[in-house]
Amino acid sequence: MRKVDPAKFEDKRDRILQAAGRCFQRAGFRGASIGDICAEAGISPGHLYHYFASKEVIIEAMTEFALEKTNLRFEKLLAKPDILKAFLEEIENRALHCEERPPELLMEVRAEATRNPVVAAILHRWWDGLRHLFTAFVREGQERGQVDKNLDPDITAAILVNAIESAANLSLKDPKFDQQKGADMLKILVTRFLKAE
Amino acid sequence: MRKVDPAKFEDKRDRILQAAGRCFQRAGFRGASIGDICAEAGISPGHLYHYFASKEVIIEAMTEFALEKTNLRFEKLLAKPDILKAFLEEIENRALHCEERPPELLMEVRAEATRNPVVAAILHRWWDGLRHLFTAFVREGQERGQVDKNLDPDITAAILVNAIESAANLSLKDPKFDQQKGADMLKILVTRFLKAE
Amino acid sequence: MRKVDPAKFEDKRDRILQAAGRCFQRAGFRGASIGDICAEAGISPGHLYHYFASKEVIIEAMTEFALEKTNLRFEKLLAKPDILKAFLEEIENRALHCEERPPELLMEVRAEATRNPVVAAILHRWWDGLRHLFTAFVREGQERGQVDKNLDPDITAAILVNAIESAANLSLKDPKFDQQKGADMLKILVTRFLKAE
Amino acid sequence: MRKVDPAKFEDKRDRILQAAGRCFQRAGFRGASIGDICAEAGISPGHLYHYFASKEVIIEAMTEFALEKTNLRFEKLLAKPDILKAFLEEIENRALHCEERPPELLMEVRAEATRNPVVAAILHRWWDGLRHLFTAFVREGQERGQVDKNLDPDITAAILVNAIESAANLSLKDPKFDQQKGADMLKILVTRFLKAE
């Protein structure tokens, strides 16, 4: 009486999700068909529905997965001794290791969020988490005297994270954009914007 | 055999494009069907192909149209006596009159540009124009002593426009985001970032 | 500016419905596929949906059509001078011209009505009409002194029509059943059942 | 290697069949899937195929099972002293204990018999048995002087059983039909139809 092995199940689910990710990156959520995903994952269409109830569910799981990746690194920020310096280093890191967070998928997620309430909810929840993290960062910076005390932490965090986040997409607008120079400029922007006094 | 009246032709094309715009906003480029667009425009499918050779062409025209709207206002900037002040006012305007430049459509365009070379080319060309405009703006500001002379005009322009541009999408991430406060914060950011000395 | 010709439209719809009828007779409502119906009608799958919004709608239209045929002949009954005699003749007619009302389709309708509320509603409405017709017939017979006055017209009509109706399906249970002899026996049954005194 | 216990095997088969019956009643032979039946029976699809070689076989077994139920009670009829009275009582019983012989399942069987030769054969065999039983009943009635000697026993039996059998389905045509009144009327019909002299 062999029971289902949850670990194996999750594993397979993940592999399918990764295949779906590659297809979505190539063709978008609507442009990639279940058939494409099955071919990429090396399974039959019928079998895919053992793991995902519908294409919708795959898109939602994909959204969750794509966003999850983007804020893992920020979480350790607050523990650092000089948080402003750590933050600037993080900006640099993000610019240079862009391939881990495919901007194509994020664009797809944002476009989808525009009209898909479930995806929108996931995006909102993620953004909430990220914003809170940064609000805490700004507050901490203010307490340590590194950040201007007159700035509203919440709005500051939103504007700032947005500016950094979207800088990653600059190469979509201009393929020749130099991410290294962009990161340097961003660091200047952040430094001047937040500077105490 | 009557001749086609080019003005009338353009007029009709525009009306169809506007109908398509409403559909695309609702359902995305792939989610809106030719049938939907025809229904919205009040014409028959056969007739639509009189004005557009394919759905691809509609998407391309739509992209052109959507981007075109977003930079009309910037063009007059350089003529103003105090360009920095004019720029800050423009930021405010953009935040408050968001409905003219539907962020849904822009998200769609960006996602599409990810995988559609023609749309990508349109986006790149548009971004090039915008960036040049702003590079000129930064240079002018530097010459007039309003902007820090040490900033590279090109990169500065890219980072700056991107930050402003993408701030319009903040309400997609957080429906409760206060655009007025966001605009105020953006103005602080721009002022401090560019400030001479 | 050619407008849609409603007559042509109805005509085509009818032809598709007849093709569907043949398929349903062969394979049942669920066993006949849209593809089968299209092949039988000589059209493409996409085109069928110009005329019917879904397979459900085809089944409903089919139900309406199948039932409609069965009660056309009864309607003239009440106008006859000797209605009992006319009724008995009608029983005979029904037995011998069974091919016009394919029992396969009626079985399918009844089975479908078991779990499809829309089809059930159509069946109920049709039965209501038929029962009313026969209740009137029984009453008229009672007034003319040909039918026993003690019989409740409503229940009598229901039991009677049901017995006649379902006799048509006897050949499904027994392929060798002699419909002529069955009709003769039914006539005896009706005569004795209804007889005044 | 253990041996299969035939009793246990039959038991399990029956339990699956009963689960299938509930599914078929809800959704019809074609509408109920193997998956539904497995869920209802609480077993896995692989296991089901241990007991039934195919869905076809389940349908055939179901048919057998559904028909079997309907004639159990008639068999004791001939042993009664006053068989006509016993018959009338049986009519009443059938009308009031309809839930034992679900008309949904019988409709399904009849519709299926229309196009499935195996199911048709089962139905024919069952009907043959039932008809013979009733032919014997009519003959016995004639010998005892309770039934008109001029009626052909075979045809009489067919028409009569059919009328009673199908009366059970009247509530499918008219959900508000009063089965008690229907049974009373059926008894009048039978009495008058068969009456000697």
Next chain:
DNA sequence: CATGAATGAGCTTTCATTCAT
């Protein structure tokens, strides 16, 4: 100019069935 009939490939999803464990 304008219509809508017509196409056919392709979509997501379901389902009876098989098989390794």
Next chain:
DNA sequence: CATGAATGAAAGCTCATTCAT
């Protein structure tokens, strides 16, 4: 005995596009 992973054909339906009128 029993599981559930896996298959692949087929289902109902959509949609961009063409074309006769």
